[in-house]
Amino acid sequence: MKLVFIGDIVGKPGRRAVQEWxxxxxxxxxxxxxxxxxxxxxxxxxxxxxxxxxxxxxYGVDFxxxxxxxxxxxxxxxxxxxxxxxxxxxxxxxxxxGTGSAAFDxxxxxxxxxxxxxxxxxxxxxxxxxxxxxxxxxxxxxxxxVIVDMHAEATSEKVAMGWHLDGIASLVVGTHTHVxxxxxxxxxxxxxxxTDLGMTGPHDSVIGVGxxxxxxxxxxxxxxxxxxxxxxxxxxxxYVEIDERTRRATLIERLRLPCEDA
Ligand SMILES: [Fe+2]
Ligand SMILES: [Fe+2]
Numbered sequence: 083m084k085l086v087f088i089g090d091i092v093g094k095p096g097r098r099a100v101q102e103w104x105x106x107x108x109x110x111x112x113x114x115x116x117x118x119x120x121x122x123x124x125x126x127x128x129x130x131x132x133x134x135x136x137x138x139x140x141y142g143v144d145f146x147x148x149x150x151x152x153x154x155x156x157x158x159x160x161x162x163x164x165x166x167x168x169x170x171x172x173x174x175x176x177x178x179x180g181t182g183s184a185a186f187d188x189x190x191x192x193x194x195x196x197x198x199x200x201x202x203x204x205x206x207x208x209x210x211x212x213x214x215x216x217x218x219x220x221x222x223x224x225x226x227x228v229i230v231d232m233h234a235e236a237t238s239e240k241v242a243m244g245w246h247l248d249g250i251a252s253l254v255v256g257t258h259t260h261v262x263x264x265x266x267x268x269x270x271x272x273x274x275x276x277t278d279l280g281m282t283g284p285h286d287s288v289i290g291v292g293x294x295x296x297x298x299x300x301x302x303x304x305x306x307x308x309x310x311x312x313x314x315x316x317x318x319x320x321y322v323e324i325d326e327r328t329r330r331a332t333l334i335e336r337l338r339l340p341c342e343d344a
Contacts, residue, residue: 083192083227083326084111086337087255088119088143088319089262092283092290093127093310097138099282099317099341104142111321116188117142118196119319120231120257120279121168122149127290127310129154132161135168145169145186147198149233149258150205152180171200171233172217173210183217185224192326195225197251199243201234201258210234211246218251227324229253237263237277244275252324252331255279260289262318262338272330280318280338287311315341 086107091100100119108114121143125134129151138146146168153159162168162180172182183197197217200207210232222228230251232243240256247254249271255278256263262280269275281290288296292311299306316338323333 083194083324084114085194085229085253085322085324086111086114086117086319087229087231087253087279087322088117088282088317089279090120090123090149090257090260090281090283091138092123092260092281095310095312095315096281096283096290097124097134097141099315100138100143101141102341103317103339107321108142113190115190115192116144116186116194118145118147118229119143119282120149120233121146122151122233123283123290125155127308130158130168131155132158132165135165139167144189145194145196147196147231147233147257149200169196169198171198171207173200173208173213183221185221192227193225195221195228197221197228197230199230199232201232201236201239203234203236203239205235210243214243214247215250218247226326227252227329230255232256233258235259240277244269244273244277248273248275252329253322255320262336264336266320266334266336268331268334272328274320274322274324274331274334276320276334276336279320280316282317282319283315284311284313285316286313317341
């Protein structure tokens with residue numbers, strides 16, 4: 083199975099980057115089975131809506147994960163149930179709208195399991211470790227290949243989750259920090275891993291937000307309006323190949339692709 087996993091799409095520049103690159107990635111990687119993306123910041127940098135999920139899907143993204151910003155657009159609480167290709171963090175209280183894992187049909191006719199965990203350090207989700215293996219194994223009943231988005235702040239928690247799921251999931255990617263790490267690897271039991279995919283959006287910024295606004299806020303400690311930046315737009319993520327017979331990853335390549343500025 084050949085997959086691209088795109089890091090946090092931020093606002094309109096991020097969506098333009100996906101629009102520009104999704105078709106080019108399908109050309110570049112012959113037989114690409116699916117494009118997956120974290121879309122927690124796709125709506126103006128804050129959250130996601132059904133309309134924007136549909137827009138991103140129309141550009142060629144097949145499935146979306148989210149994170150701590152999933153409910154920033156309140157309407158998404160009622161919308162998520164009718165959006166078939168978006169999941170939210172798994173380790174949340176019972177009764178939370180949406181689902182934290184799903185087996186999706188790829189455009190190439192395969193089943194892909196996706197689990198969206200969220201971190202407990204600096205993020206207030208319940209401990210993802212006790213539920214991670216059962217979640218992957220449950221969705222593994224419906225899909226031969228299962229991949230995991232571990233949306234978390236702490237590097238240690240993401241690295242530990244990679245080791246915890248090595249041999250259980252075929253790919254574990256970290257998201258949320260918006261800064262790509264250079265540690266992509268295939269772990270000993272076959273899980274491809276990277277601590278953070280990085281951000282798909284404007285990099286002339288502080289993790290997607292206009293840099294002057296963020297610097298001023300740190301300087302003055304006064305409330306400030308944050309807006310998505312413009313300029314130096316990159317699509318960040320990974321390309322991964324997985325052997326469907328063994329469920330082991332055979333290749334992981336980091337993507338950091340320049341875009342026309344939106
Ligand atoms: Fe994010
Ligand atoms: Fe996040």
